[in-house]
Amino acid sequence: MPLTKPNQALRRELQGTASDLKWSAVELMRIAERLSLAGNETDAQAVLRICQVMQDGEDRLEALAEEVRGGGLGRIDTSH
Template sequence: MPLTKPNQQLRRDLKDAEFALESAALEIFHKAQAGSDAEFLEAMKQVGKLHELADRLVGYGEEVKAGRIERQKAK
């Protein structure tokens, strides 16, 4: 069953947010490499959290695609 336009937009929005999180994680990682060991370890915790959030968004996008999550029309 094809996705409705609102659900297509929701899935695109989730993919865009996931990409933004992954990009931010990569930027933090590259900047942290120039810092001290303590700064690097703290940055890696942040990077890990961003990756976890990005993974959740991918999962939500798959649920939208499968029809388990739907965007309702505004009332």
């Protein structure tokens, strides 16, 4: 069964936000590496923990997007 327009939009939003989290985590990993190289291991480890939280969020959003695709989760179409 094809997705309704609201569910297509929801899936795109979830995937887009997951992608944003992924990009942000990659950038933070680069910052953590620079912090570590500068001898600031405490802050580097803190940033890496933030990255892990972001990656976990990315995984949850991707799973929700798949639920939308499978029809198990969605938005109510109130356009009629």
